[in-house]
Amino acid sequence: xxxxxxxxxxxxxxxxxxxxxxxxxxxxxxxxxxxxxxxxxxxxxxxxxxxxxxxxxxxxxxxxxxxxxxxxxxxxxxxxxxxxxxxxxxxxxxxxxxxxxxxxxxxxxxxxxxxxxxxxxxxxxxxxxxxxxx
Numbered sequence: 001x002x003x004x005x006x007x008x009x010x011x012x013x014x015x016x017x018x019x020x021x022x023x024x025x026x027x028x029x030x031x032x033x034x035x036x037x038x039x040x041x042x043x044x045x046x047x048x049x050x051x052x053x054x055x056x057x058x059x060x061x062x063x064x065x066x067x068x069x070x071x072x073x074x075x076x077x078x079x080x081x082x083x084x085x086x087x088x089x090x091x092x093x094x095x096x097x098x099x100x101x102x103x104x105x106x107x108x109x110x111x112x113x114x115x116x117x118x119x120x121x122x123x124x125x126x127x128x129x130x131x132x133x134x
Contacts, residue, residue, distance in 0.1 A: 031083055039079045 008014065040051070049055075052075065055068035100106075 031080055034083050035076060035079045
C-alpha cells in the first residue's frame with residue numbers, strides 16, 4: 001500500500017504539477033504587484049480613480065446595483081492579461097524565435113505527421129466498400 005503511494009507521489013506528473021503550482025503562486029504575486037502598484041496607480045493618474053467601484057451605481061428598490069465593480073474587475077483582468085502577454089509571452093516567443101534561428105529551424109517548415117496505420121486501414125476499407133456499392 002505504501003509502495004503504491006510512493007510511486008504515485010514520485011511520478012513526474014505530480015512533482016511537475018506541484019512545482020507549477022508553487023511557481024504559479026509566486027508569479028501571481030509578481031503580476032499582482034505589477035498591476036496594483038504600477039498599472040492601477042498609472043490609470044488613477046489618468047482618470048482620477050484607481051477603481052471604478054462607485055461608477056454607474058443604480059439603486060433599485062433600495063438595493064445598489066454596482067456596474068462599476070464589474071468594470072473594475074474587467075479592467076483588472078485586461079491589465080493582468082496585458083502584463084502577462086508583454087512581460088512573459090512576447091519575450092518568450094522572441095527567445096524561442098532566436099533559438100530556432102540559431103538552430104536553423106524555419107517556422108515555415110511543418111513536420112509531416114505520420115499517418116496512423118489504423119486510419120489508413122479504415123480508409124482502405126471505406127474505399128473498398130464504396131467501390132463494391134458502385
